[in-house]
Amino acid sequence: MRQFRDVVRGVDGFTRNREGNFAVLFGAAVSVLALGVGFAVNISQLYNARSSLQGVVDAAVTSTARDLTLGVITEADASKTVQAFLDANSTAGILQANQAALDKLTVDRTANTVQADAHADVGLFFPLFSTDSMRRVTASTTALYSDKTVEVAMMLDVTGSMAGQKIKDLRTAASNAVNSFLGGQSATNPRVRVAIVPYANSVNVGSLAASTV
Template sequence: MAAAGVAVDYGRLYVEHNRLQNAVDSAALAGSLQLPDDPDVNNGKAEAAAKTNLLANDADAGNILVESGGATRSVCVTAEANVEMTVSKVIGMTDKTVSAEACAGYNDIELVMVLDSTGSMKGTPITNVKEAATNLVNLIMPASSDTATRSKIGLVPFQGKVRIDGNDPVTAEQNPDGVGVGCRNADGTLNNGKLRPEYSHTTTKTNIFYGYTISGVSTTSDKTCAGMSPIRALSSDKEDILSNIAALNAGAVTSGTLISEGIKWGRNVLSPAAPYVEGNTDKKVRKIMIVLTDGDTEDGRCSGSYASASKTINTYWTNAYFGQGLKPDTSTSPYATLSTATLTLAQIPDCKDGGLLNQYVINEANLAKNDTSYPVEIFSIRFGDSDTTDKSIMKQIASSKAGTDDHYFDAPDEAGIKEMFKKIGQQLGQRLMTRKEATTGTP
């Protein structure tokens, strides 16, 4: 009889411990949501949120302690609950106390920020992006935590192409693909920021773009690459990361807005496979991409403000697709006989059917999200005025749960950019970890 009573009481201990542990887990996650406003868990916001959540799930919890994890940006919660013995008291057993602890916050995050740096972002927009990005870095990485955290952060600024400048603070990544210093075409070849000669000659009637004018672009000087902000590889060096963000600019001569190229190179940066190899191979590490843009994805004559009505050669014609040069559909090149741009455009596959640029954005996002080895979680931020097509694309590339837009954010004006980054930061901190990981940075 006594043995049966002891079994019943120990069953109650097991049930109460599980209930307390679940409540403490939930409390730590609730506290971590306040880390953007209470990063060191010292102004009461994280503590209040954690305690309120804990008592709502287990009213019997006591001796509640809420504190910072230490090496990682995290909240740790401990609590106890008394379990009264019943039948076991007959054989002298006293009441028992069960305890539980949990931590939640930021670690094991590899984040790349894919940021529109076209001319329309110049001024207040890029300033707010830099401030928001800095806040997010400070949230993920506590001061002097770069030796403890397993988190890394990289940058991929983009216009109509991306740039590798040979000066990456991660010295092993200064020429990651072996192509050399400069921008990149969509096929991975070097783009030197100059207009290709075959797009500009106006001396003979047999020339492809005979009679067209040249606006703001040259075949001899780099107009659209050298001034661009460059890619920066994943790094855990907080000082370098913040310096990279501070150096972002949106003042270079633009070559359009190709979101697909930003996403493609964002995936390259996150993956541990070449060309960039700083990514962690540990599957526990979350691969995160934030994509922010204020413009249509556009490619000179293909779409956007330089659609088919334009007959002016412009800087958009130096972007990642036009920079590849003309690519005839047939084995015989008709360069010497064509004299109109209309026919020539038919030989640039990326410009067929009015352009496939919107689909390229979705394709690149799907490649990242569906990577079988290192899937990427994408958050998208749409800034400024948007038409329904633009919003639809940005929603499609986001890793939102079915039936939601929880990874898509719409910032209608410059002020909204910082709030959107803060909301993303809250989601990134929704991760449970052990006390050891919170205090040392090591799982």
């Protein structure tokens, strides 16, 4: 009986003892804080990865739509072009080389749009609760393209009022405009044609149109 009372007193003393409570609470608080910090870091990592992926996909689709418009590539080459752009630029931001992968590319001939869906698998800095350390982020974007041909005619004032520096500046501006219009398009399937029309009382075309004069 005495031994039983000693056990009861021992248990009662243990339950009344408050020494070390702060250490226990501090340990619990640190654990919760560490989980919160790890979760915040993971969220920030995934957000930055998705932002980087979105930027790369936007640039890839825009570039592909431009090449389709200029006739540099055909619709059959669009998917390969987008993937090549993703591979070349996938190190943007926090992404690693060859981390961005193209899931689907749709070229809508009716709406003249190029739509791409892509993903990247990101390794988390702080995997929590023994979960999978990899998370997938996705991105999608659409760009317009045109398969129409364009003809541009520029009428240039070459009268006497343009003498001196004015005509020099006009030549430079016209040359830059022509290079901008014609640069980058396919040599075998040009989409843009440019005509120059001089504005003057008479024009000396030399031997350019001798047979028609």
